[in-house]
Amino acid sequence: MRPSQAARGFTLLEVLIALTVMGITVAVLFYGFSQSARLQMKAHEVMEASRVARLVLADRALLSEATARGRLNGPVDGEPGWFYSLEARPLVVPLDKRAEAYEDPNMVELTLCVYSEESGRSGSRCLVGWVERKG
Amino acid sequence: MRAIRGSSLNPFSSQAVGRFGKRAPSKAFRGFTLVEVLVAMALTAMVVTLLGTAMRSGLLSWRKLGLENQADIFSYAVPASLGRYVEFMATEATPWKGREGHLFPLCGSARGITFYSTYGPAGSSRQGLRLIGYLYDPSQNTLDVYDVDILEKEGEETDLLALAKGLLEGRDNVGPPMSRYGDVTEFRVAYGDTDSSDGAGQNLLWQDQWACEENPRAPRGVRLVFGVRSGASERVTSWIFPTRVP
Numbered sequence: 001m002r003p004s005q006a007a008r009g010f011t012l013l014e015v016l017i018a019l020t021v022m023g024i025t026v027a028v029l030f031y032g033f034s035q036s037a038r039l040q041m042k043a044h045e046v047m048e049a050s051r052v053a054r055l056v057l058a059d060r061a062l063l064s065e066a067t068a069r070g071r072l073n074g075p076v077d078g079e080p081g082w083f084y085s086l087e088a089r090p091l092v093v094p095l096d097k098r099a100e101a102y103e104d105p106n107m108v109e110l111t112l113c114v115y116s117e118e119s120g121r122s123g124s125r126c127l128v129g130w131v132e133r134k135g
Numbered sequence: 136m137r138a139i140r141g142s143s144l145n146p147f148s149s150q151a152v153g154r155f156g157k158r159a160p161s162k163a164f165r166g167f168t169l170v171e172v173l174v175a176m177a178l179t180a181m182v183v184t185l186l187g188t189a190m191r192s193g194l195l196s197w198r199k200l201g202l203e204n205q206a207d208i209f210s211y212a213v214p215a216s217l218g219r220y221v222e223f224m225a226t227e228a229t230p231w232k233g234r235e236g237h238l239f240p241l242c243g244s245a246r247g248i249t250f251y252s253t254y255g256p257a258g259s260s261r262q263g264l265r266l267i268g269y270l271y272d273p274s275q276n277t278l279d280v281y282d283v284d285i286l287e288k289e290g291e292e293t294d295l296l297a298l299a300k301g302l303l304e305g306r307d308n309v310g311p312p313m314s315r316y317g318d319v320t321e322f323r324v325a326y327g328d329t330d331s332s333d334g335a336g337q338n339l340l341w342q343d344q345w346a347c348e349e350n351p352r353a354p355r356g357v358r359l360v361f362g363v364r365s366g367a368s369e370r371v372t373s374w375i376f377p378t379r380v381p
Contacts, residue, residue: 033193037200044207051211051372058356058375061337078373 045116049125052076052114056084067108067133081117086110091130106133199368206365213278213316214361214374220267221357221376223254228379231264232287240296241326241353242303243345246271248324249299250353251285266295266309268302271322276364278319279312300347321362321371326354353380 010018056062056076066072066086073085091107110131115124167175225231225239241250247270255262261284268281281302287293301308327339328350339356355378362371 033197037196040200040204047207047211051374055373055375058377060339064337 045119045123046125048116049114052079052082052084052116053112053125053127055079056086056112056114062086063110063131066110067131076114083115083117085113085124087113088131107131108133199366202366203368203370206363206368206370209316209365210361210363210370210372213280213363214359214372216280217248217269217357217359218374218376220250220252220254221378223252224353224378224380225251225253225264226353226378226380229253229264237295238351239353240299240347240351241345242299242347243324243326243354243357244303245323245325245343246273247303248345248357249281249303251295251299266298266302268299268309268312269322269324270303270305270312271319273322276317276319278316278322280314280316281309282313283309296347318364319362320364320369321360323360325358327356327358327375328354353378355380 055078059077062072063086067088070088071086073083076082076084088108088110091104091109093102093104095102107130109128111126111128113124113126115121224241225237227236227238229235229237229239231237231239239251241248243249247268249266249268249270251264252267253262253264255265264285266281266283266285268279268283270279270281271277272279285293285295285298298308323343325341325343326345327341330338330340341358345354357376357378359374359376360371361374362369
């Protein structure tokens with residue numbers, strides 16, 4: 001005795017397929033939300049790092065000490081939880097393949113990296129610039 | 136039975152008898168028992184509760200993120216624009232009235248700063264000298280930003296020192312501010328100048344005011360601690376802006 005077509009309800013298979021489709025849709029939506037939140041956090045980190053890097057770059061005395069000593073690191077003044085590392089290398093400009101690389105005795109290549117306590121050393125953000133050697 | 140039904144002329148009528156007849160209802164059309172309904176209701180309640188909680192926490196964190204984002208934007212935009220004005224601060228090298236060598240004063244206290252700048256946004260027709268003022272009112276938590284064009288007619292002479300000093304001291308001498316920001320919880324300025332005892336002249340000494348009559352030149356750096364509140368979140372950032380004072 002089979003019920004008529006209209007009153008039959010859904011089969012298990014139909015319900016399962018509907019659930020799967022819904023699940024996929026919801027998963028995609030939530031993935032998008034979480035991705036946007038993560039990007040926002042990352043953007044905030046980059047902004048903070050660039051602000052702290054500017055604080056370090058404003059300290060002329062620190063930069064000239066790093067240029068003289070070659071390597072310098074420590075906590076950033078006035079920014080608890082932030083650290084910098086400065087590395088000065090003699091500036092070597094590679095010319096074309098046949099000529100020898102040109103080394104400028106009056107300039108150094110300064111690499112500044114800043115990182116926060118939370119992100120750790122591996123999450124440090126760096127920038128490279130050329131500065132004049134003084135004295 | 137099946138054979139008999141099959142031979143019936145109208146199969147639907149025989150089915151109708153099966154359905155509404157006095158016999159016990161077949162298993163397929165029995166309805167739900169109380170236990171089944173209760174279990175279904177419990178399950179539905181659980182699922183709805185779970186979904187509701189997830190939705191709620193999601194919405195809350197979304198709102199919090201939005202407010203933090205607002206505080207972030209604000210706490211970066213205001214110092215960044217001050218930094219731009221400081222970067223293009225008018226110095227002796229700035230030509231004014233056809234020649235260089237003018238002294239442009241900077242008057243500063245811990246809660247306010249006024250100075251002259253030549254910064255005009257790219258593409259803007261306002262490219263001349265302008266008086267910039269950032270004045271903080273801690274009782275109202277408001278920050279007023281002044282940006283006034285200095286226009287001189289032939290033969291006129293503006294007293295730049297008196298204008299900057301008057302604005303810092305709150306004399307209403309330049310009209311209304313360009314913009315007023317609320318919810319500013321902290322605005323502290325310090326002024327850095329070279330230490331005369333330091334031979335290399337690289338260490339900056341910071342002081343919390345800059346008297347413009349005594350110091351005709353602007354300081355070498357301006358330091359700012361800026362705090363804003365947005366909803367429950369508060370953000371305090373510190374900045375140093377080097378000036379191009381020779």
